[in-house]
Amino acid sequence: MxxxxxxxxxxxxxxxxxxxxxxxxxxxxxxxxxxxxxxxxxxxxxxxxxxxxxxxxxxxxxxxxxxxxxxxxxxxxxxSDGFVALPGGIGTFEEFFEVYTLQQMGFHAKPFGLLNVNGFFEPLELMLETAEKEGFLKNSHQEAIIRAVNPDEILDLIIKRGV
Structure with missing residues (x-):
């Protein structure tokens, strides 16, 4: 909260x-x-x-x-000019992956990221790393995700990438 x-x-x-x-x-x-x-x-x-x-x-x-x-x-x-995912449920994951997919497909070039409060997104990060290691996800796609642990940091990074 x-x-x-x-x-x-x-x-x-x-x-x-x-x-x-x-x-x-x-x-x-x-x-x-x-x-x-x-x-x-x-x-x-x-x-x-x-x-x-x-x-x-x-x-x-x-x-x-x-x-x-x-x-x-x-x-x-x-x-929206950019996107930040806070900890949440299935709707949060669905919206995060929608934005992620649309960016990878070239439908938008807006920055997006995970606000990793108390390590909430660490299991998701592990899943993405595994997908990359197994060849299902390009490193450049992984690098598109902005990662931060506090609001100031994530907004600084989002603005730096283009908001």
Whole structure:
């Protein structure tokens, strides 16, 4: 929670808009609350099916509600200049790999990274290293991932790569 809050605050301090799913729970709520409290802009992007059954953050700068998950992810990529994955569940992994795959296929050239809080992404890093060793992943693809352990560091690296 502390790191999510620090990331939200740092995004606002750097005048970077936070784009996320718009939820009002967990780490993402902390991220949004911190960015908003620091005067930042926060944009939520969700699908109608979730909007109909879940509570969404009431203080967002904007909330986009789309009919399909595919359209949601497409708009999130369009609205974003870079991507940071915080610890999370299957949705986090799915979105991380979507951004990773789209970059490798040449659909975007935006920087993306893993904010490795308390070693959360170490098993994923091992899996990626194994995929590279076995010839399923090029070293250049591995090098595309920005890796950091704190919000300042990951944002510095993302900005350096092109935000």
């Amino acid at each position: 502390e790191t999510a809050g620090a990331l939200g605050h740092e995004l606002a301090m750097r005048s970077l808009t936070c784009v996320y799913g718009g939820s009002c729970t967990g780490l993402m709520k902390q991220l949004a609350d911190s960015a908003l409290a620091a005067g930042g802009k926060v944009v939520g992007v969700t699908v109608q099916a979730l909007k109909d059954r879940e509570e969404f953050h009431q203080g967002l700068t904007e909330l986009h509600v789309l009919p399909t998950k595919h359209e949601r992810k497409h708009l999130m990529v369009q609205l």
